[in-house]
Amino acid sequence: MYVGANYHPHDSNPKDWERDIALMVSAGIKVVRLGHLAWDSYEPENGKFNFEWFDHVMDLMHNAGIGVILDVAIRPAPLWLHRKHPTIDITDSNGSRLYPNTRYMVDVGDPSFREYALRFTDKLTFRYANHPALMAFGIDNEPGDGPYSYSESVRLRFAAWLQKKYGTLKDLNRAWASQRWSRRISDFDEIGLPRSGALSGAPERIIDFRRFVSDEINDLLFAVMAQVEQNAPGVLLTTNAWYYKEDGRYFDYAEIAYTGKMGRPGMGFYPGNSLADNDGLYEALLGLARIQFESPTPFWCTEFTTMTAVPGSVRKSAYASLIYGNQLVCGWTWQSMHGGEEQYLQGMLDWDGEPNRKYDEYRQIATEFAEIERFGFPYTPQARIALAFSFDSQLASASFPEKHDQQLQTCFSTVLERNLDQRVVDLSRSTLSDYEILIIPGAALIDEVSAGRIRRFVADGGTAIMTSYSAVVDPSGQVFDTPRPGLLADVFGVRLGSFQETEVLNELxxxxxxxxxxxIVFGHLSIRTEAPRFDEVRPQGAAVVASISGLDRDYPVATVNEFGKGRAVYLGIPARRALFDAILDVEILKKDIPQGPEVPPGVLARRIDETHVLYVNLEGVNKSVTTDAPSWSILHNRGYADGFVLAPFDVDFIELNKTSDLAPEKP
Structure with missing residues (x-):
């Protein structure tokens, strides 16, 4: 287990390097991430590389016993490259070429950019591949982030991408429903670019445009990884990915995740500054799971919050991340910046180089991690529950009141609070063979491969739970002209008719x-919830287990269909905790999935191995925890008889069946 810091020697005074390293060693920092956003510090002019200054930094880190994650900083591109090849500039939707005033203002699909990015990758990784300080190479920073470009170069590449995908204009026009509103395309030269990344035009065209952008991002990242592998075979690769939402330049990271080439999946973990509010923590944990997918390797949080985080909140988040396999807490950032866009984003050291309370908190985390790392860490989740997430469905769900990732978050939080392991899976890539329950939360776009895997999963004895807004559109983005849920109506034993708008129907x-x-009435439960719309669910073999009541008539809202050896559950509203929790509890019980550690609400817990259990109190009150055996607190160095009190926002890590001469604590 590692505690680290993002360090910027190119942005600091060389006379401070040795002071900083001494402070890192004192704090127990074992890792630094270097080089991000710093291309022109290594190549200040075209083809003129200067690595001597950085050689000294690497040597200093090695001499101090600190490992280096060296970012391959292919973005932002240097200004000299923008001047030499203006086609790499971003062009806005009005046709104006934009000056690169901020980071990520580059068209990553431009052939000239790719040529120079790979040349830089080659020079950097060849020089440091065998340096003893090197721990891993980082592939880009926040890949995919940045504005779209609407240049003529992009338009031509998009047209070529479409011609390769569809082959003929007939197939393209069919996929794009171009008969609508007289939008038929008679020549690939007539292809245009959507005005924006939002659904302000035909959804089929925007989905394809976003797929094209995603493919260009992935193509570049794969090329960079191949160049690194050529120069440094076997060296670990990581990245600082981000769990982008629709307003960011989200791309299909699953394509990389499922290759296994990223030996340590990584991302920036930013749960917010609050200690008491856990929404940001839940979102960050889901973000980790979305980048991790089904990777069996440890995860690295290559950035981790500092800023104005409330005392104790970094520690709480660091321990919470361990239950999803995290191995690295790497603070962003070491020292508060003196200039630039993030000059007030506070680090572990103040602007004058003096350590602050965040430095002390990271030192505490490092000390504690050193105590517990030999007891089963990094943890490998043993999930029997999977949650489906896909790039295409995220795009398609933009048409609905609630997007795919919002429903995913609701379902993820439900499983999280039951202290059960779970994995986010891509249905088109996962075999689903490790799971007993598959949750499909608003997966709007379903293709034949994904539908086939759901079908086999249920037929072979699995339980699938699908929520509203799922299986609505085919791979082109058009609504299925067959019974919905598309390609799966027989599996779920229902036919979905029109949706009903709740607000207007409540007039009756x-x-x-x-x-x-x-x-909603579900068995003996009466549930009050809310949703802007619900499906008109018409059972065709499925049993109705819950209904909406009190309107003009009762409406089936939850059904169960026995299919093959398994069960298919359909919910006619988006994921809502009031109903989803009750449904999930029934299905967990039927599958006999072992419960997580018994704890009060508001406590995350995980049995790390047979004798060690981690507890994280998410709330500001004492929590009484019972155990079925005497135990010893490795963090607090005291013994417990049959339980203990977990202080507000505190953490404990206990070893079961161990006693001591110390007086036991009872809850």
């Missing part, structure tokens, strides 16, 4: 509901 309510309120 007899039970006091209004707005988006819905009353």
């Amino acid at each position: 309510a007899t039970g006091g509901t209004q707005g988006h309120d819905l009353d």
Whole structure:
């Protein structure tokens, strides 16, 4: 287990390097991430490389026993490259070429950019491949982030991409429904670019444009990884990915994740500055799972929050990340910057180089990690529950009141709070063979491969739980002209008719509901929840297990269909905790999935191995935890008889069946 810091020697005074390294050693920092966003510090002019200054930095780190994650900083491109090859500049949707005033203002698909990015990769990785300080190469920083370019070069590449994908204009026009509103294409030269990345035009065209952009990003990243592998075979690769939402330049990272080439999947872990609010922590944990997918290797949080985080919140988040296999907590950033866009984003050292409370908190984490790392860490999740997520569905769900990742977050949080392992999976790439329950939260776009895997999973004895807005459109982005859920209606035993708008239908309510309120009866439970719309679910073999009541009539909202050896559950509303929790509990019980450690609400816990359990109190009150055997706290160095009290926002790591002469603590 590693605690580290993002360090910027190119942005600091060389006379401070030895002071900084001494402070790192004192804090127990074992890793630094170097080189990100620093291309022109190594190549200040075209073809004129200067590595001597950085050789000294690498040597200093090695002499101090600190490992280096060396970023291959292919973005931002140096200004000299923009001047030499202006085609790499970003062109906005109005046709204006933009000056690169900020980072990531580069067209990564431009052939000239790719040529120079790979040349830089070659020079950097060849020089440091065998340096004893090198721990891993980092592939780009926040890949995919940055604005879209709408240049003529991009348009021509997009047209070529479409011609390769569809082959003929007939197939392209069919996929794009171009008969609508007189948009038929008679020549590939007529291809245009969507005005924006949002659904402001025909959804089929925008989905394909986003796929094209994603392919160009992945093509570049694969090329960079291949160049690194050529120069440094066997060296670990990582990255600082980001769990982008629709307003960012999200791309299909699953394509990389499922190759296994990224030996240490990595991302920036930013749960926010609050200690008491856990929403940001839940989002960051899901982000980790979305980058990790089904990788069996340890995860690296190559950036981790500092800023104005409330005392104790970094520690709480660091321990929470361990339950998803994290091995590295690498603080962003070491010292508060003196200039540039992030000059007020505070680090572990203040602007004058003096350590602050975040430095102390990272030192505490490093000390504690050193105590516990030999007891089963990094943890490898043993998930029996999978959550489906796909790039295509995220794009297609932009048309709905609730996007794919929002439903995914709801379902993820449900499983998280049950202290059960889970994996995010890509249905088109996963075999699903390791799981017993598959959750499909608003996966709007379903192709034949994904549908076939769901079908086999259920037929072979698995339980699939699908929520509303799923299997609505085919791979082109057009609504299925067959019974929905598309390609899976027989598996779930239902036919979905029109959706109903809750607010207007509540004009006929007899039970006091209004707005988006819905009353649901599930067995003996009466549930009040809300949703802007719900599906008109028509059972065709499935049993109705829950219904919406109090409207003009009762509407089936949850059904179960026995298919093959398994069960297919359909929910006619988006994922809502009030209903989803109850449904999931039933299915977990039927599958006899072992419960996580028994803890009060608000405590994350994980049995790391047979005798060691990690506990994280997410709330600001004491929590009484019971154990079925005497135990010893490795973090607090005391014994417990049959339980203990977990202080507000505190952490404990216990060894079961171990006693001591110290007085035991009881809850």
